[in-house]
Amino acid sequence: MRATQVAFNQAASYCAQVAWDEGITNKNTLHHRVYGPTRLNFGLGAQLACCARDKAAEAVRAVRAAPEHRDRDTDTMMAKTCPTFRDDSSVRYDANSYTLKSRDRVSLNTLSGRVIGQLVLGDFQRAHLYDMSWSIGGAELFRRANIWYLGITQTKADPAPDEPTGWLGVDLGIVNLATDSEGETHTGADVERTRQWYMGRRAALQRVRTKSAKRRLKRLAGRQRRFQKDTNHRISKRLVEYAQRTARGIALEDLKGIRVRVRVRGPAQRARHSNWAFAQLRAFITYKAQRAGVRVVVVDPRYTSQRCSGCGHTERANRRTQAEFCCVVCGHAAPADYNAAINIERAAVNQPMVSTRTHPRAG
Numbered sequence: 001m002r003a004t005q006v007a008f009n010q011a012a013s014y015c016a017q018v019a020w021d022e023g024i025t026n027k028n029t030l031h032h033r034v035y036g037p038t039r040l041n042f043g044l045g046a047q048l049a050c051c052a053r054d055k056a057a058e059a060v061r062a063v064r065a066a067p068e069h070r071d072r073d074t075d076t077m078m079a080k081t082c083p084t085f086r087d088d089s090s091v092r093y094d095a096n097s098y099t100l101k102s103r104d105r106v107s108l109n110t111l112s113g114r115v116i117g118q119l120v121l122g123d124f125q126r127a128h129l130y131d132m133s134w135s136i137g138g139a140e141l142f143r144r145a146n147i148w149y150l151g152i153t154q155t156k157a158d159p160a161p162d163e164p165t166g167w168l169g170v171d172l173g174i175v176n177l178a179t180d181s182e183g184e185t186h187t188g189a190d191v192e193r194t195r196q197w198y199m200g201r202r203a204a205l206q207r208v209r210t211k212s213a214k215r216r217l218k219r220l221a222g223r224q225r226r227f228q229k230d231t232n233h234r235i236s237k238r239l240v241e242y243a244q245r246t247a248r249g250i251a252l253e254d255l256k257g258i259r260v261r262v263r264v265r266g267p268a269q270r271a272r273h274s275n276w277a278f279a280q281l282r283a284f285i286t287y288k289a290q291r292a293g294v295r296v297v298v299v300d301p302r303y304t305s306q307r308c309s310g311c312g313h314t315e316r317a318n319r320r321t322q323a324e325f326c327c328v329v330c331g332h333a334a335p336a337d338y339n340a341a342i343n344i345e346r347a348a349v350n351q352p353m354v355s356t357r358t359h360p361r362a363g
């Protein structure tokens with residue numbers, strides 16, 4: 001398998017180089033150009049040769065499509081370079097080049113014929129792999145610390161969303177990462193505490209300009225990202241489950257609204273409102289909702305934070321602080337994000353519904 005891995009990635013690097021040098025973008029054209037040499041020079045069978053070509057073609061396309069980067073030291077645009085693959089990079093198996101067998105076994109194409117591997121499945125993997133409603137696609141084989149892993153892609157169509165009986169407005173914020181229109185808050189307090197701690201550590205490490213400090217910085221950033229991701233998974237799961245249980249759709253603000261509302265002052269503040277974290281939370285809510293058949297609508301964010309949910313009066317002065325809302329006309333007072341969540345829910349109720357379901361007329 002190691003020999004296959006090396007040959008596969010060298011072949012993929014070769015295919016990428018040809019595609020790069022000759023400006024080939026079309027998979028078919030590339031196939032005719034590299035198929036023979038790939039089989040001859042790297043010893044790959046027909047199927048693995050095609051997989052190496054695909055891996056190369058996709059990598060080349062990704063590099064070409066990526067935005068150009070500026071070199072921070074010389075302040076010039078960096079030239080894009082042809083992608084290459086390390087010998088221990090993953091091996092692509094498309095659906096034709098591996099077979100799942102009974103008793104959790106897998107048969108993989110290698111340089112020396114087929115090899116049977118024993119899969120060690122966790123509960124999650126087993127539940128999905130044997131669930132016939134999920135179709136099985138390609139896979140990536142890779143090795144970490146001398147253990148081989150097979151990453152199998154499975155797909156399933158989203159269920160048709162249920163017709164909601166109402167809406168759950170969700171306001172995304174900083175103090176409370178999410179607040180729904182029932183006043184339930186999904187606090188960001190632990191996230192904020194952890195973030196503060198990471199920031200302190202980061203500043204200390206940045207002052208030390210050694211190689212090991214750099215390495216630790218990188219590890220630190222990874223840990224913070226994982227922590228944030230985990231929090232976003234928990235919050236989105238809870239929101240979607242609640243909406244599903246109460247047969248409602250979820251209403252969110254248009255993404256632009258978040259940036260408008262979160263006024264950023266100074267570098268310390270700026271670091272607080274990491275846009276990717278919000279974008280990720282939104283993305284998690286959206287895909288979990290899709291999977292659960294919960295409809296999601298996006299509403300116009302204008303005035304969501306300034307409008308009084310009691311009387312409708314809209315004025316900036318209603319928003320006393322980041323956290324407090326108090327209407328200057330009717331005196332209605334509420335936590336600012338709860339007030340906003342109610343406005344979001346109303347906006348969803350009022351906007352024309354675009355239904356994907358057709359109702360056949362009686363008679």
Ligand SMILES: [Zn+2]
Pocket residue numbers: 308309310311312313327328329330331332
């Ligand atoms: Zn009011």
